[in-house]
Amino acid sequence: MKRYIFFVMAFCMAAIFFISNFAFALPSGPKLFKEYYCIDCHTLGHQGGTVGPDLSYVGKTKSFSWIKAQILNPDSHFILGEKKEINGKIYLTRMPGFAKTIPSSVVNKLAGYIKSFPYKRANLAYKKPPKGLLLFRADNCVACHRINGVGGTVGPNLSHIGKTKSLSWIETQIVAPSVHFTYGIPATINGHTYLVIMPELKNIPASQLNTIARYLESLK
Ligand code: HEC
Ligand code: HEC
Known part of the structure; x- marks a missing residue:
């Protein structure tokens, strides 16, 4: 019996450690969205730039892995420098690929955050950069x-x-x-x-x- 309790406790501690690692290892989605300057070109929720499409509803039609691919390598979806209609607006496709500049754990977190919209509320204070x-x-x-x-x-x-x-x-x-x-x-x-x-x-x-x-x- 004693041994059983010991195992349960050890399991719980391992689980807490595992979960907290996930929850605290990276800044939150909104922070990352700002830190990697997605927000300069994209609106998500209420705030952000208009160089690229509003991302608030991308998660409705696009899969997690599609969003991830877009962040890593937009060339896989869009031809750079072309004009493209997205949700009724014309954009010049100029999103830079982040494969070399954003660690994959951050890409996963960002893609998950975008995918979670519009069900999650945005909380982004946006100050336009110089x-x-x-x-x-x-x-x-x-x-x-x-x-x-x-x-x-x-x-x-x-x-x-x-x-x-x-x-x-x-x-x-x-x-x-x-x-x-x-x-x-x-x-x-x-x-x-x-x-x-x-x-x-x-x-x-x-x-x-x-x-x-x-x-x-x-x-x-
Ligand atoms: C310099 C401006 C710019 C930056 C910075 C930028 N994007 Fe984009 N993004 C665009 C443009 C323009 C498009 C339209 C397609 C393209 O250019 O590839 C786009 C398209 C997208 C799409 C697809 C939208 C749709 O409706 O099909 C997603 C998702 C996306 N960006 C996510 C991100 C994320 C996440 C970041 C930050 C890591 C980011 N973008 C940074 C300009 C930008
Ligand atoms: C393909 C990579 C690449 C791109 C894109 C690039 N640079 Fe550079 N940059 C370098 C390298 C490598 C050096 C070192 C000297 C050189 O290559 O001329 C450098 C040097 C510099 C320096 C001098 C740094 C110092 O301490 O002396 C400045 C300033 C600079 N770049 C600004 C820019 C600006 C502004 C842009 C965008 C318009 C830009 N670079 C685009 C690779 C790049």
């Missing part, structure tokens, strides 16, 4: 660069780039990185070595170039 940051994301700089912990690691962390680089240096780097770095050769920046592969962003309108560069220059 325009320069939105362009930084829309032009996919974020695939290679991190700012405050979000983004890729192919290129240097830009969280403090404004401390050492001027506005005009940053503008040149965006349209003509070869003025500063020799393509295809490793370069050491802040103690890390990177293969120089940053693409030239040739066709960016001057005002947008200035907006991104001013934003980066402001990061001290």
Whole structure:
């Protein structure tokens, strides 16, 4: 009998540990939706951007695995740069794939959160980010660069780039990185070595170039 109680207790403790791991290991769905800047382009519940479709009812028609695939690799559903009608509105398909920048546990949590709508209520306070940051994301700089912990690691962390680089240096780097770095050769920046592969962003309108560069220059 004693032994039986011991096993029941051990089982309960293991179960509590297991469940709490699931519940507390990751920030909540709404937090992640903000942290990975889905909210800049998408409304969920009441708040958010309008670059991409409102996601409040996606869970009604799309499966968990479809949503997951969309986050990891939107190319599997949409052709980048095409105009596409989604729920009666036309969108330019430009969602970046997050396969390299979001850990799979977070992708699962985000997909589950979106799938749970419209049955769950949103609780998202949304403050629109600076325009320069939105362009930084829309032009996919974020695939290679991190700012405050979000983004890729192919290129240097830009969280403090404004401390050492001027506005005009940053503008040149965006349209003509070869003025500063020799393509295809490793370069050491802040103690890390990177293969120089940053693409030239040739066709960016001057005002947008200035907006991104001013934003980066402001990061001290
Ligand atoms: C730069 C803007 C942008 C960001 C950031 C973004 N999306 Fe999207 N999303 C779009 C656009 C535009 C579409 C339309 C299809 C496409 O572009 O692939 C879309 C489509 C979707 C769809 C399918 C909607 C439907 O009704 O078919 C889902 C689901 C989705 N996004 C989830 C997310 C999640 C989750 C995140 C954050 C990890 C995210 N998106 C980040 C712009 C964005
Ligand atoms: C494919 C990956 C990639 C993309 C996309 C990319 N970069 Fe880079 N970036 C790099 C790499 C690698 C370097 C190191 C030098 C080089 O390659 O020219 C770099 C260097 C930089 C630097 C200098 C950093 C320093 O500390 O000296 C800035 C600023 C910068 N990138 C801004 C941007 C902006 C803004 C965009 C979007 C318009 C962008 N990058 C897009 C990979 C990328």
